[in-house]
Amino acid sequence: MASFASVPSPSLLFRTPHRSPRSLALTQFKNGFAGRVLMLRVNCSSDPIRDVEPEADNISSSSSSSSGSTSISSYNWYAGLGGLGFLETSYLTYLKLTNSDAFCPIGGGTCTDILNSDYAAVFGIPLPLIGLVAYGLVTILGVQLAGKNMPFGMDETNGRLILLGSTTSMAAASVYFLYILSTKFAGASCSYCLVSALLSLSLFFITLKDFGFQEIQKALGLQICLAALVVAALSTSYGTSQSISPSLDLQPFTTEITTESSPITLSLARHLHSVGAKMYGAFWCSHCLEQKQMFGSEAAKLLDYVECFPGGYRKGTKIAKACADAGIEGFPTWVINGEVLSGEQELSELARASGFKSDDLSQPN
Incomplete structure (x- = not known):
């Protein structure tokens, strides 16, 4: 007949082990220490986050300061x-x-x-x-x-x-x-x-x-x-006409005409010369130079140009007699067939005043 003395009862299987007061105290100490360590770890891991945020603020303020x-x-x-x-x-x-x-x-x-x-x-x-x-x-x-x-x-x-x-x-x-x-x-x-x-x-x-x-x-x-x-x-x-005289002393000088003449400007210059058209100007007048540039270097030589200050200009210098007789008040001034044209003129206007036909403009002499 089998014996059951060696089989523990169910109550013994689930019985809580007996612990002494010293063992309980040691367990509580370990649990408390582990909790403090865990809290310390959380605090340590969160500290850098709080430390980084002020640094970011500093960078932002530094950036705005740099921009300013x-x-x-x-x-x-x-x-x-x-x-x-x-x-x-x-x-x-x-x-x-x-x-x-x-x-x-x-x-x-x-x-x-x-x-x-x-x-x-x-x-x-x-x-x-x-x-x-x-x-x-x-x-x-x-x-x-x-x-x-x-x-x-x-x-x-x-x-x-x-x-x-x-x-x-x-x-x-x-x-x-x-x-x-x-x-x-x-x-x-x-x-x-x-x-x-x-x-x-x-x-x-x-x-x-x-x-x-x-x-x-x-x-x-x-x-x-x-x-x-x-x-x-x-x-x-x-763009307005040049004044009759500058406010300084000038010695006479010549400025080179750099543009080339075309058959049309050569034909117009010959026609202006044939009708006795005169262009009055002064050596310092930039608009006079521009007018000559329209004709080109070769055609400009054919124009009847009258220099009103051939000896240069200084305070008190009188305008040339030919210009005074023509009543010149600004440069350049054209006198064509009795008509006075003040200021720089377009070639078409000079052609009109001199009777230079449009057919001649397309078919120069």
């Missing part, structure tokens, strides 16, 4: 370069108002001739005075924007737009004047003109960099309109 310093730096450039231009134009304005000769380390007499030519005024206003106002405006705006202290309650956006318009207008005028310098005064040199052009173009490019590509795209239409208005105003001013 860049803007202030560009405003300082406006103030500095505008100030240099203001000083230069102040000097030239003083010379213009006192009728004094400029000190020209480069260019000599040709520099003085350019500064006192008809191109040194726009609608009768001395060009240095206009530059003085423009450079002064840029300088004031640069200083005010750098100090974040705009006048008349103006905000920074409006101040920057005024800078954009001003520097665009100045750059357009400088490009136009460089064209005049290279075409009307070929071979001459004017250090003040070149310095002013350099300053204006530098201010313009600083503005482009300060605004950025996206902002410039939005204001491109405004810039084109301003540049077109400046060029149109200058062209209109210089």
